[in-house]
Amino acid sequence: MNLDPKTDLKLERIVDVPRELLWECWTTPEHIKNFFVPRPHTVKECEIDLRVGGRFNTLFDVDGNEMKNDGVFLEIDAGKKLVFTDAYTEGWKPSENPFMTAIILLEDVSDGVTRYTAIARHWSPEARQRHEDMGFFTGWGIVIDQLVEYAKNLGR
Numbered sequence: 001m002n003l004d005p006k007t008d009l010k011l012e013r014i015v016d017v018p019r020e021l022l023w024e025c026w027t028t029p030e031h032i033k034n035f036f037v038p039r040p041h042t043v044k045e046c047e048i049d050l051r052v053g054g055r056f057n058t059l060f061d062v063d064g065n066e067m068k069n070d071g072v073f074l075e076i077d078a079g080k081k082l083v084f085t086d087a088y089t090e091g092w093k094p095s096e097n098p099f100m101t102a103i104i105l106l107e108d109v110s111d112g113v114t115r116y117t118a119i120a121r122h123w124s125p126e127a128r129q130r131h132e133d134m135g136f137f138t139g140w141g142i143v144i145d146q147l148v149e150y151a152k153n154l155g156r
Helices: 019-026 125-134 136-153
Strands: 008-015 042-048 056-062 065-069 072-077 081-085 101-110 113-121
Touching: 008 125, 008 136, 019 101, 019 113, 019 136, 113 136, 125 136
Parallel strands: none
Antiparallel strands: 008 113, 042 056, 056 065, 072 081, 081 101, 101 113
């Protein structure tokens, strides 16, 4: 995948969790609630309709403030690739203030070990820089850590 350093951010890690389990966590609302925002913030609600054009809606609690984030899935390659955006809501209705498209890539490295890649694509260099300044690398890194911790505690 060709990335544009002017508009894209990428974080990649090798994690000691099977790809199938990471996929399950990313595609199940009850699992999303346990890792998708850095603690102490929380995901209060999550709705997933796992199909292209299906909803991926979340409601975050960040320091007592609710942040609604509605979006749709753009591409799904079961177990390997999940692409979603806030540029549209269900029914392909354009969003008022789109921020990014996220790409989650999962690739087997060895038995039970996965290459986890998170990419955030933005509409402009300014939006990309804002996201980096907001703490993309730290925040998404914490999300990966929380995901790994949560997935390992599922006991599978």
